[in-house]
Amino acid sequence: MNENFDLAIIGGGIVGSAAAYYSSLKGLKVVIIEKDSVASHASGFAYGGITPMVGLDKNSPYEKISKYSYELHKNLSTELPDFSGIDYGYKIYPNIELALDENEESKLRSIYKDNSNNFSWCDRNELQKIDHRLGPKVLSGLISNYSSGVEPYKITLALATAAEKLGARIINSEVLECISKGSKIDQLRLSNGNNLSCENIIIAAGPWSMNFSKWFGVKIPITPLKGQILRLRSDEVIDKGFHWGPNYVTTKQDGLIWAGTTEEEEGFDENPSNYGLNSILESVVEIFPFLEDSELVLQTACLRPLSADKSPIISKSDVYENLFLASGTGRQGILLAPAMGKLISDITTNNKTEIEVSDFSHQRFKN
Numbered sequence: 001m002n003e004n005f006d007l008a009i010i011g012g013g014i015v016g017s018a019a020a021y022y023s024s025l026k027g028l029k030v031v032i033i034e035k036d037s038v039a040s041h042a043s044g045f046a047y048g049g050i051t052p053m054v055g056l057d058k059n060s061p062y063e064k065i066s067k068y069s070y071e072l073h074k075n076l077s078t079e080l081p082d083f084s085g086i087d088y089g090y091k092i093y094p095n096i097e098l099a100l101d102e103n104e105e106s107k108l109r110s111i112y113k114d115n116s117n118n119f120s121w122c123d124r125n126e127l128q129k130i131d132h133r134l135g136p137k138v139l140s141g142l143i144s145n146y147s148s149g150v151e152p153y154k155i156t157l158a159l160a161t162a163a164e165k166l167g168a169r170i171i172n173s174e175v176l177e178c179i180s181k182g183s184k185i186d187q188l189r190l191s192n193g194n195n196l197s198c199e200n201i202i203i204a205a206g207p208w209s210m211n212f213s214k215w216f217g218v219k220i221p222i223t224p225l226k227g228q229i230l231r232l233r234s235d236e237v238i239d240k241g242f243h244w245g246p247n248y249v250t251t252k253q254d255g256l257i258w259a260g261t262t263e264e265e266e267g268f269d270e271n272p273s274n275y276g277l278n279s280i281l282e283s284v285v286e287i288f289p290f291l292e293d294s295e296l297v298l299q300t301a302c303l304r305p306l307s308a309d310k311s312p313i314i315s316k317s318d319v320y321e322n323l324f325l326a327s328g329t330g331r332q333g334i335l336l337a338p339a340m341g342k343l344i345s346d347i348t349t350n351n352k353t354e355i356e357v358s359d360f361s362h363q364r365f366k367n
């Protein structure tokens with residue numbers, strides 16, 4: 001069987017699903033090809049904080065794409081739940097970055113000094129009013145004005161479902177090879193034995209994107225960074241988001257308290273471990289001592305697609321003129337996915353992108 005599509009997207013994570021949604025809105029005939037199932041890797045097991053990084057230079061490309069995507073999330077929240085039929089728990093809520101020692105406190109203070117319109121400062125007394133259960137190690141905190149959250153599995157499903165409603169197909173199969181004609185990829189060969197013909201192809205394969213390096217003409221500098229999360233049952237609720245160092249905690253839509261995380265270079269290992277359990281528990285109990293009595297309901301692990309300079313890659317192949325890449329979102333792929341999906345969709349259709357994308361080209365790794 002040989003079918004024709006305007007756009008084939010390799011990977012049914014949040015980036016591929018967002019690209020499928022925005023491209024289907026344009027009336028393109030789209031197919032997502034997913035080797036496992038939609039949202040079965042990082043996009044289904046992330047934490048779901050939509051919180052642009054604190055303290056970046058406001059002219060940095062990363063800051064611009066974060067803010068752009070933050071606004072796209074806002075827009076999506078007014079159309080996608082109804083259209084897809086999936087309430088993915090979008091909410092705007094305070095996120096508080098905590099300082100646990102004087103060094104961290106002075107870093108947060110200087111971020112606040114330079115960006116006081118985006119943040120509020122809380123000393124220990126004020127923090128106690130916000131949440132009296134905070135442990136004695138917490139010194140102070142910075143409340144961000146830009147902070148929201150979603151259920152990552154559900155938003156990925158909502159994007160893919162909405163794309164399907166607009167006519168997109170989802171095929172569960174692995175993309176194995178490409179068959180080229182001149183300077184273009186003409187067909188993709190799938191593990192189910194079928195070939196697909198497509199005008200354009202987007203690689204949105206998360207940490208597996210590196211497998212397509214040969215097609216791209218350079219070694220795609222994206223590697224897996226493992227992260228783990230605990231879901232805890234407690235009688236109490238944490239209704240705000242709290243971050244400290246690489247860690248975070250809040251109560252999610254399922255009523256469980258989600259606490260994370262780890263940063264582990266373990267290749268493609270997606271298994272939860274005792275190291276993850278112990279290090280996350282130890283850290284979160286320091287912030288909220290009452291969690292010592294909570295019950296562990298689930299421990300998950302998944303792989304962030306981290307680029308060599310921690311900034312996303314939105315780019316066109318050096319080899320094939322109809323091959324594109326959108327990945328490398330690292331720790332912020334849920335935040336960045338709407339921007340990644342919309343920008344790569346606009347590039348493939350030669351539409352003007354709403355923000356500058358040249359800074360995200362893979363060419364930056366050649367210098």
Ligand SMILES: Cc1cc2nc3c(=O)[nH]c(=O)nc-3n(C[C@H](O)[C@H](O)[C@H](O)COP(=O)(O)OP(=O)(O)OC[C@H]3O[C@@H](n4cnc5c(N)ncnc54)[C@H](O)[C@@H]3O)c2cc1C
Nearest residue numbers: 011013014015035043047048049175206227332333334335
């Ligand atoms: C513990 C943890 C917590 C996180 N928390 C947050 C957070 O709070 N906020 C935030 O913004 N981000 C967060 N992230 C990051 C975010 O989850 C990722 O950046 C994002 O999910 C990456 O999405 P993706 O679509 O690029 O990749 P993935 O979700 O990995 O999807 C890629 C898909 O491609 C498929 N694929 C690969 N190769 C092939 C092939 N040959 N053929 C067909 N299909 C293929 C895979 O099966 C996979 O489903 C977190 C990540 C982790 C690990």
